Amino acid sequence: MASFDPDRISLPDGHYIHGRLVPGTGALAVSRPSDGKVYAMLPAADAGCVDEAVDSARRAFTHSDWARRPPRERARAMRRWADLIEADIDDLAALESLGSTRPIDQARAWDVPYTAEGIRFFAEFADKCGGEVAATASDHLGMQIAEPLGVVGAIAPWNFPLSMTCWKVAPALAAGNTVVLKPSELTPFSAVRLAALAVEAGIPPGVFNVIQGSGPVAGEALCRHPGVAKVTFTGSTETGRTIMRACAETGPKPVTLELGGKSPQLVFADVPDLDRTAQTLAAAITGNAGQVCVAGSRLLVERPLLAPLVERLQQRFASLEPGLTWHSGTRFSPLISAVQAERVETIVSRAREAGAELLAGGTRFETDRGGCFYRPTILQVETSDNPAVREEIFGPVLTIQAFDDEEEALGLAEHEVYGLAAGVHTADLGRALRAVRRLSAGTVWVNRYGRSHDYILPTGGYKRSGIGRDLGRAAFEANLHHKSVLIDLTP
Numbered sequence: 001m002a003s004f005d006p007d008r009i010s011l012p013d014g015h016y017i018h019g020r021l022v023p024g025t026g027a028l029a030v031s032r033p034s035d036g037k038v039y040a041m042l043p044a045a046d047a048g049c050v051d052e053a054v055d056s057a058r059r060a061f062t063h064s065d066w067a068r069r070p071p072r073e074r075a076r077a078m079r080r081w082a083d084l085i086e087a088d089i090d091d092l093a094a095l096e097s098l099g100s101t102r103p104i105d106q107a108r109a110w111d112v113p114y115t116a117e118g119i120r121f122f123a124e125f126a127d128k129c130g131g132e133v134a135a136t137a138s139d140h141l142g143m144q145i146a147e148p149l150g151v152v153g154a155i156a157p158w159n160f161p162l163s164m165t166c167w168k169v170a171p172a173l174a175a176g177n178t179v180v181l182k183p184s185e186l187t188p189f190s191a192v193r194l195a196a197l198a199v200e201a202g203i204p205p206g207v208f209n210v211i212q213g214s215g216p217v218a219g220e221a222l223c224r225h226p227g228v229a230k231v232t233f234t235g236s237t238e239t240g241r242t243i244m245r246a247c248a249e250t251g252p253k254p255v256t257l258e259l260g261g262k263s264p265q266l267v268f269a270d271v272p273d274l275d276r277t278a279q280t281l282a283a284a285i286t287g288n289a290g291q292v293c294v295a296g297s298r299l300l301v302e303r304p305l306l307a308p309l310v311e312r313l314q315q316r317f318a319s320l321e322p323g324l325t326w327h328s329g330t331r332f333s334p335l336i337s338a339v340q341a342e343r344v345e346t347i348v349s350r351a352r353e354a355g356a357e358l359l360a361g362g363t364r365f366e367t368d369r370g371g372c373f374y375r376p377t378i379l380q381v382e383t384s385d386n387p388a389v390r391e392e393i394f395g396p397v398l399t400i401q402a403f404d405d406e407e408e409a410l411g412l413a414e415h416e417v418y419g420l421a422a423g424v425h426t427a428d429l430g431r432a433l434r435a436v437r438r439l440s441a442g443t444v445w446v447n448r449y450g451r452s453h454d455y456i457l458p459t460g461g462y463k464r465s466g467i468g469r470d471l472g473r474a475a476f477e478a479n480l481h482h483k484s485v486l487i488d489l490t491p
Helices: 047-063 071-087 089-099 104-123 161-174 189-200 215-224 237-249 274-290 303-318 338-353 406-413 429-438 472-477
Strands: 015-017 020-022 026-031 038-043 131-134 140-148 151-155 178-182 208-210 230-234 255-258 264-267 298-302 357-360 377-380 397-403 421-425 443-446 480-488
Touching (some): 015 189, 038 089, 047 151, 071 104, 071 189, 089 161, 104 161, 161 178, 161 189, 161 472, 189 208, 274 397, 298 406, 303 377, 421 429, 429 443
Parallel strands (some): 151 178, 151 230, 264 421, 298 397, 377 397, 421 443
Antiparallel strands (some): 015 208, 026 038
């Protein structure tokens, strides 16, 4: 399946609680980013619906065999789940691209396979991280026993609905927890399909539940619910603060937060292949139309390369044309909504008023399809207090600043608020490693930019870019708590 008719896709209408679709009152209009058409009315969970989902998850945690199931059997069920996801690629990819910013070709080539393989990755931790024996006196035996937390509340973002659901749900289930997930109300449907496939794979009903609704109502109720043991969230720093406050006031309970970013890319004059570097830089800000937490949105370039690099980026940006997400061959995504488009326009306008020079883009694409497509944009700025440098835009907007030496580059790279990711492009290994040590970022890529299929590498932020880590062993262990045991061995 490549291109498809968006009006012929069947939607899973309702919440998914205790292994079945639960209808609700349609209260939230859901629009397609590609053409702006309202294509569904989403049931909006209230506190009562959240209670029902959390109660289902608690009953599954205490009465099903999921937490007590032998770890290898838990892993086996998760691998069956991953197999079913891959087999369901046509329906899942269509659901994903229909109402999100993910073109169908990318959903098939990346999002669905990445989700399935991520579930397999975390399944393998089930029988490999069970605690440890502690060093104690010879007449005692000390142990730390790893145990699941209970019900994990998960809130996933709209920019990569399937893979972000995997990040939240897979490590929690592998550790023996149960989950109540609230997907974004902008991209709500693929998560329901995932939950149904989990039950089909043999994961007990109630282990993975999905509630629909808004953040201020359903999300807030989930975070504040006394039956929720932990909350994991990906999204804005502002919303992360709200979630942390709710978890503190009703717990305290642990949180994992992957939040905003304003990630720098440092390009030194010794890069061996400027064309390849330009391709990497362009993809880092135009992928998903810049709607990526780790988007490489701040380009810092050594002065001799400024003009030739800008020329190459202008050429690449000019070659991108918008397309409907359900059309095969689409290379450039829409913005998620008119609200987001207005935000991008406002920040670009403020940046230019503050002295930024527009080198490319700066306007919407003119299209008769509807939807909001914003041209890839380059702003050359002189100072780091420009709004386009300071604020997370979440659109295809790249700022450029020139530097004259390594120390100046590292100073420009530092951001007072964000520290999610960074890129370093150089042929000098020593310089790269010096930059890695100095950069305040949870992830640093060298001579590349963006994630791979290396799920073992955790991701997360410094400063206000988050707390805790997704992916890697750290994500699995964040879904466990440890019980200390000391046994007296004397007769």
